[in-house]
Amino acid sequence: MQIPGHIDPVTTGTVPLRGGNRVDLVGLTREGIRSALEEAGLDAKAAKLRSKQIWHWIYHRGVTEFDAMTDIAKAMRPWLTERFIVGRPTVVTAQVSTDGTRKWLLAAADGQEYEMVFIPDADRGTLCVSSQVGCTLNCRFCHTGTMRLVRNLSAGEIVGQVLLARDALGEWPKGTMASSADIDDEDDDAGHYTADGRMLTNIVMMGMGEPLYNFDEVKGALKIVMDGDGLALSKRRITLSTSGVVPMMARAGEEIGVNLAVSLHAVNKEIRDEIVPLNRKYGIEELLAACAAYPGANNARRITFEYVMLKDKNDSDADARELVRLIKQYKLPAKVNLIPFNPWPGAIYECSSPERVRAFSNIIFESGISAPIRTPRGRDIMAACGQLKSAATKPSRAELDRIAEEKQAALG
Numbered sequence: 001m002q003i004p005g006h007i008d009p010v011t012t013g014t015v016p017l018r019g020g021n022r023v024d025l026v027g028l029t030r031e032g033i034r035s036a037l038e039e040a041g042l043d044a045k046a047a048k049l050r051s052k053q054i055w056h057w058i059y060h061r062g063v064t065e066f067d068a069m070t071d072i073a074k075a076m077r078p079w080l081t082e083r084f085i086v087g088r089p090t091v092v093t094a095q096v097s098t099d100g101t102r103k104w105l106l107a108a109a110d111g112q113e114y115e116m117v118f119i120p121d122a123d124r125g126t127l128c129v130s131s132q133v134g135c136t137l138n139c140r141f142c143h144t145g146t147m148r149l150v151r152n153l154s155a156g157e158i159v160g161q162v163l164l165a166r167d168a169l170g171e172w173p174k175g176t177m178a179s180s181a182d183i184d185d186e187d188d189d190a191g192h193y194t195a196d197g198r199m200l201t202n203i204v205m206m207g208m209g210e211p212l213y214n215f216d217e218v219k220g221a222l223k224i225v226m227d228g229d230g231l232a233l234s235k236r237r238i239t240l241s242t243s244g245v246v247p248m249m250a251r252a253g254e255e256i257g258v259n260l261a262v263s264l265h266a267v268n269k270e271i272r273d274e275i276v277p278l279n280r281k282y283g284i285e286e287l288l289a290a291c292a293a294y295p296g297a298n299n300a301r302r303i304t305f306e307y308v309m310l311k312d313k314n315d316s317d318a319d320a321r322e323l324v325r326l327i328k329q330y331k332l333p334a335k336v337n338l339i340p341f342n343p344w345p346g347a348i349y350e351c352s353s354p355e356r357v358r359a360f361s362n363i364i365f366e367s368g369i370s371a372p373i374r375t376p377r378g379r380d381i382m383a384a385c386g387q388l389k390s391a392a393t394k395p396s397r398a399e400l401d402r403i404a405e406e407k408q409a410a411l412g
């Protein structure tokens with residue numbers, strides 16, 4: 001489906017297979033794995049059984065080698081290895097911030113690079129996942145927005161980020177698989193199987209890219225992440241963040257059903273047109289009406305409005321009051337997340353002072369709407385909100401010109 005946008009989105013395109021001619025099973029639906037096995041020559045009954053087992057090993061146990069899939073007949077494992085792989089993105093760099101935040105620069109099979117970030121907190125661990133390489137939307141406060149959109153990530157590349165994070169955090173369950181009926185081997189690892197005590201508890205689709213411009217692949221990936229016989233993350237622990245792709249919001253609620261976050265960042269047309277240029281296409285009223293109609297939003301599952309605090313741009317008391325008025329006018333079950341601006345090289349904005357951010361937050365709180373101030377995380381490794389950009393990708397000529405012009409205008 002072609003979705004109108006600031007610049008028309010590109011498709012995922014043909015990505016070379018990571019395993020040569022072998023098919024990567026990561027990102028396929030259960031049905032997709034079954035068909036792949038049938039196409040490779042298994043009869044329908046065997047394909048059904050093996051696909052169920054393989055699914056469990058990939059998504060419940062984090063196994064990447066068919067040889068380790070101990071309930072699959074030993075003789076069949078080399079046959080699978082010749083035809084299929086269980087892929088992972090390549091890690092180009094992995095960094096750890098002084099506050100424990102981790103950032104990975106990953107490479108796809110075709111060499112395209114994208115980032116993911118893990119943010120540990122006392123009571124949760126949140127993985128910030130990318131949906132595209134680059135972004136079309138050019139939000140002015142966002143470093144990713146200075147990259148051109150290279151391509152969409154596939155469902156496999158999106159879910160691959162979650163798998164890789166669990167590898168890196170070392171939290172796949174260990175031990176025997178009680179649910180496997182036909183273990184024909186004794187080489188399973190020892191220990192007790194446990195899925196408790198997860199470090200990775202939440203996922204936010206807030207990395208590089210606009211997820212609703214890559215709807216089908218994001219949906220496919222999140223369905224896998226939510227599947228009960230696998231990663232089994234509840235939809236309540238997953239948040240999809242959009243800059244306001246209004247025509248896709250209802251579908252996101254109906255077909256994916258995860259929590260919604262909206263990058264609002266301004267309360268009037270002039271400023272939002274500047275900060276989030278998509279606003280020129282889908283204005284604030286249209287966006288808030290789509291939020292009011294978002295399936296599943298209620299006081300227990302509120303919509304999060306992200307609001308980046310930019311000095312003398314969108315941070316006045318009047319802005320805070322207007323934000324409250326809009327939320328009330330549209331009767332939105334909402335909370336506001338105030339994000340102190342995270343600087344990056346070439347950025348034309350400054351962060352509001354801590355006093356200003358607090359005053360802004362107080363006005364919203366006093367109206368009965370929650371407005372916590374987000375603690376910046378991972379700034380020292382450029383992992384904070386709006387700072388992601390795959391370092392290897394240079395900005396386009398037009399982008400460099402725009403940055404130079406804006407710097408000049410800001411100076412003069």
Ligand code: SF4
Binds near residue numbers: 146
């Ligand atoms: S905030 Fe999101 S949608 Fe906007 S430019 Fe950055 S990555 Fe793209």
